Amino acid sequence: MKMSISKNLRRKAFAAAIAFGVVASLVPAAAQAAAPTTVINVGSLYEPQNLDNTAGGGQGVTEALNGNVYEGLFKLNDDGSVSNLLATGYTVSPDGLTYTFKLHSGVKFASGKPLTSADVKFSIEKVIAPDSLSARKSSFGPIASITTPDDLTVVVTLSARSISLIYNLSYVWIFNSTATDFKAHADGTGPYTFTNWVKGSTLTLTRNPSYWGTGAKNGSVVFHYFTDATSLNNALLTKEVDVITSVQSPDALSQFSSSAYKINNGNSTTKLLLAFNDRVAPFNNKLVRQAVTSAIDRKKFLQSVWGNYGQVTGSMVPPKDPWYEDLSGVYPYNPTLAKAELKQAGYPNGFTFRLDTPTYDPHPAAAAFIKAQLALVGITVNINSVTDDQWYNNVYKAHNFVATLQEHVNDRDLVWYGNPNFYWGYNNPAVTKLINASEQVKSQRTQTLDLKKANELIVADAASDWIYLYPQIVVATSNLSGYPLNGLNSQFYAYNIVKA
Amino acid sequence: MNNHPLLKYLARRLLILVTSFAAALVAIYVLLRIIPGDPSDSLIPIGATPAQILAAKHSVGTDKPLIDQFGHWLSQIVRFRFGNSYISGSPVAPEIFARLRITLPLTLIAFIVAILIAVPVGITAASRGQKWYGRLLNTFSQLGIAIPVFWVGLIGIYLFALKLQILPAGGFPANGWSDFGGSLKSLVLPILTIAFVMSASLSRYIRSVTLDVLNSDFLRTSRSLGFSFRQALWSHGVRNAAAPVISILGIELATTFVGAVVVETVFALPGLGSLLVKAIQENDYATVQGVLFVSTLIVMLSGFAADALQKWLDPRLNRYANEVRA
Numbered sequence: 001m002k003m004s005i006s007k008n009l010r011r012k013a014f015a016a017a018i019a020f021g022v023v024a025s026l027v028p029a030a031a032q033a034a035a036p037t038t039v040i041n042v043g044s045l046y047e048p049q050n051l052d053n054t055a056g057g058g059q060g061v062t063e064a065l066n067g068n069v070y071e072g073l074f075k076l077n078d079d080g081s082v083s084n085l086l087a088t089g090y091t092v093s094p095d096g097l098t099y100t101f102k103l104h105s106g107v108k109f110a111s112g113k114p115l116t117s118a119d120v121k122f123s124i125e126k127v128i129a130p131d132s133l134s135a136r137k138s139s140f141g142p143i144a145s146i147t148t149p150d151d152l153t154v155v156v157t158l159s160a161r162s163i164s165l166i167y168n169l170s171y172v173w174i175f176n177s178t179a180t181d182f183k184a185h186a187d188g189t190g191p192y193t194f195t196n197w198v199k200g201s202t203l204t205l206t207r208n209p210s211y212w213g214t215g216a217k218n219g220s221v222v223f224h225y226f227t228d229a230t231s232l233n234n235a236l237l238t239k240e241v242d243v244i245t246s247v248q249s250p251d252a253l254s255q256f257s258s259s260a261y262k263i264n265n266g267n268s269t270t271k272l273l274l275a276f277n278d279r280v281a282p283f284n285n286k287l288v289r290q291a292v293t294s295a296i297d298r299k300k301f302l303q304s305v306w307g308n309y310g311q312v313t314g315s316m317v318p319p320k321d322p323w324y325e326d327l328s329g330v331y332p333y334n335p336t337l338a339k340a341e342l343k344q345a346g347y348p349n350g351f352t353f354r355l356d357t358p359t360y361d362p363h364p365a366a367a368a369f370i371k372a373q374l375a376l377v378g379i380t381v382n383i384n385s386v387t388d389d390q391w392y393n394n395v396y397k398a399h400n401f402v403a404t405l406q407e408h409v410n411d412r413d414l415v416w417y418g419n420p421n422f423y424w425g426y427n428n429p430a431v432t433k434l435i436n437a438s439e440q441v442k443s444q445r446t447q448t449l450d451l452k453k454a455n456e457l458i459v460a461d462a463a464s465d466w467i468y469l470y471p472q473i474v475v476a477t478s479n480l481s482g483y484p485l486n487g488l489n490s491q492f493y494a495y496n497i498v499k500a
Numbered sequence: 501m502n503n504h505p506l507l508k509y510l511a512r513r514l515l516i517l518v519t520s521f522a523a524a525l526v527a528i529y530v531l532l533r534i535i536p537g538d539p540s541d542s543l544i545p546i547g548a549t550p551a552q553i554l555a556a557k558h559s560v561g562t563d564k565p566l567i568d569q570f571g572h573w574l575s576q577i578v579r580f581r582f583g584n585s586y587i588s589g590s591p592v593a594p595e596i597f598a599r600l601r602i603t604l605p606l607t608l609i610a611f612i613v614a615i616l617i618a619v620p621v622g623i624t625a626a627s628r629g630q631k632w633y634g635r636l637l638n639t640f641s642q643l644g645i646a647i648p649v650f651w652v653g654l655i656g657i658y659l660f661a662l663k664l665q666i667l668p669a670g671g672f673p674a675n676g677w678s679d680f681g682g683s684l685k686s687l688v689l690p691i692l693t694i695a696f697v698m699s700a701s702l703s704r705y706i707r708s709v710t711l712d713v714l715n716s717d718f719l720r721t722s723r724s725l726g727f728s729f730r731q732a733l734w735s736h737g738v739r740n741a742a743a744p745v746i747s748i749l750g751i752e753l754a755t756t757f758v759g760a761v762v763v764e765t766v767f768a769l770p771g772l773g774s775l776l777v778k779a780i781q782e783n784d785y786a787t788v789q790g791v792l793f794v795s796t797l798i799v800m801l802s803g804f805a806a807d808a809l810q811k812w813l814d815p816r817l818n819r820y821a822n823e824v825r826a
Binding site for chain 2: 052055131133135137226234235389393410
């Protein structure tokens with residue numbers, strides 16, 4: 001009996017040991033399986049021109065690499081707020097001229113090189129360099145010097161206050177200062193590493209296992225590039241992509257009405273403008289500009305193009321800018337008033353003008369609509385189709401135009417109205433003074449108040465006619481979540497995207 | 501070489517080819533500079549300062565005098581160097597060869613499929629033109645010529661990609677030909693699209709040439725000597741018909757290669773055509789010149805090959821030379 005109990009015990013102990021061994025072998029396997037491997041396929045019309053946002057990389061490079069491969073000291077969130085990223089924080093001297101930034105320790109580039117203050121200095125200087133093609137270069141005009149007292153501290157000294165400095169720094173990518181070819185290679189500190197770019201086809205990012213922060217929730221992201229909206233939509237319909245970053249053809253939305261897809265209506269920062277040349281007749285006359293604005297039913301046009309999507313804001317300021325207010329009621333649609341204003345301005349029988357119109361959607365449709373609307377008040381519009389190049393050279397550089405249609409993508413670009421040399425030639429000294437002063441104030445609250453005032457003056461002057469704010473329509477398969485909805489300045493953070 | 505008129509002919513043609521090619525390259529260079537616009541325009545953001553505009557021009561070299569630019573280009577091209585893209589900064593040559601890995605198989609396979617369709621269709625339409633199926637094939641070829649290639653592509657996408665979901669709607673695998681099955685699958689619809697349209701016009705030529713052969717004396721003689729219709733057509737008709745058809749094939753291949761841009765756009769394929777369109781839109785002169793160098797060379801070489809094959813197939817050239825020598 002004693003012997004059988006002992007044998008039984010041995011059997012049980014043996015079984016327990018086997019079970020323990022099996023469980024122990026599973027633990028590292030379980031830990032390894034935790035790293036996500038999902039591939040997220042993103043469809044886009046905006047392929048980068050190159051991989052350097054200071055060398056003409058274009059809208060597409062921001063979409064693919066901003067926040068995914070490259071990071072800044074600060075991050076522009078999807079709701080328009082700015083938060084710390086590579087910077088743990090900053091202090092400002094009482095006179096507002098010296099900013100001291102502290103960096104996270106232990107951050108490395110994908111190549112393995114540690115991030116230091118020298119990289120930050122290099123990156124800011126890259127933006128303000130004489131040969132820089134960064135769209136943000138002029139924003140950093142007040143920077144007088146950049147010093148690096150230690151590896152984790154950067155001191156930026158300004159020649160004048162710049163309340164938007166922190167916001168502007170969210171656009172500055174921190175490059176590896178020892179790298180050489182920034183146009184074809186990307187070595188960033190972000191949650192992804194740049195893997196491959198097949199031009200005209202795909203750009204692949206792979207999850208960075210050594211990322212200093214919270215790792216990406218997916219294994220890799222592949223951006224698929226298309227040159228026309230129909231092909232892009234077809235790719236989503238056939239599940240070749242999981243999400244479209246920005247739907248450009250409103251007619252296509254009905255294809256995604258089933259429960260297999262989700263249509264998201266976010267806030268964009270892209271405005272469609274009827275830009276007058278405020279320097280030349282007849283649009284150097286405020287009354288004429290007001291008349292034209294009153295003669296166009298913007299709500300009707302928006303509805304005919306986008307249905308229930310998009311917004312008429314009545315100004316250059318999108319809702320995500322802190323100084324946004326709805327000014328669409330300043331010049332509501334009123335053709336009777338428009339005719340009276342034209343008569344008062346000395347054009348009782350209307351007039352004729354040339355409208356330079358880019359050839360891509362929705363500009364031709366907008367031009368046709370405007371032509372029809374203005375005909376009702378006696379104004380004849382000659383639509384002149386122009387290529388991108390012609391627009392850039394004749395309208396933007398040479399100012400050889402009377403009126404033009406154009407879309408402006410960026411947020412916080414009200415400041416262009418403070419520059420009398422900008423292509424539309426709006427020149428109101430009070431507005432210029434307000435805009436210049438708004439950058440040198442001590443608080444963001446004061447900046448917001450100043451720019452609201454400036455915006456109200458600009459709208460009252462009918463400096464341009466802001467036809468509508470584009471919708472930001474992101475369409476995805478219904479099992480996808482975690483993608484950004486607002487697309488501020490075309491960025492598309494991919495690291496939170498998961499598939500159910 | 502005097503005893504070999506074919507060689508003499510080929511040498512003469514080669515000289516003309518080289519001269520034409522050089523003239524084409526210079527013409528492309530000049531025409532690009534005449535078109536309004538500057539390569540730096542694509543790099544400049546809204547709100548760019550005059551200094552940035554100048555910096556952009558400097559980065560692409562258009563701030564230099566035109567004659568200096570031409571000299572630089574000439575020094576590169578004689579060494580078969582295409583330089584770097586003005587926009588992406590990457591070398592142009594590797595990009596072109598990467599794109600050729602899609603456009604060449606696309607064009608060549610479509611070409612072969614088109615021939616496989618066009619030859620029986622054309623011969624049947626000619627020899628059985630009075631039968632209902634002969635008339636049907638004739639109508640097919642007329643339809644194929646009338647329908648634009650992009651529309652055929654869109655119909656194919658609608659049927660096979662969106663409705664039946666058996667083929668992709670477009671694109672090419674991210675890892676290229678490493679994913680061999682995926683790559684082939686991506687090319688099926690584009691190949692069939694090109695082949696459908698090309699076979700339509702080819703079958704018309706083959707039908708026309710076949711009709712000429714059917715009415716010829718040598719075919720009648722061959723039949724009177726006891727050959728069956730099929731034997732006579734195959735042994736005598738085909739060879740006589742081949743020479744003009746080969747000439748047409750050379751032109752069709754060249755046209756298809758250059759025209760693949762439409763199909764590449766419809767199917768979002770990263771081929772040579774789509775590279776050319778993008779480069780033109782961006783005024784990326786270096787890339788445009790590089791692509792046109794390659795495509796012009798391919799077009800001229802295919803024409804040269806067609807001429808050479810035609811002359812080789814046609815024995816009357818050699819017989820004439822022998823008679824002259826005697």
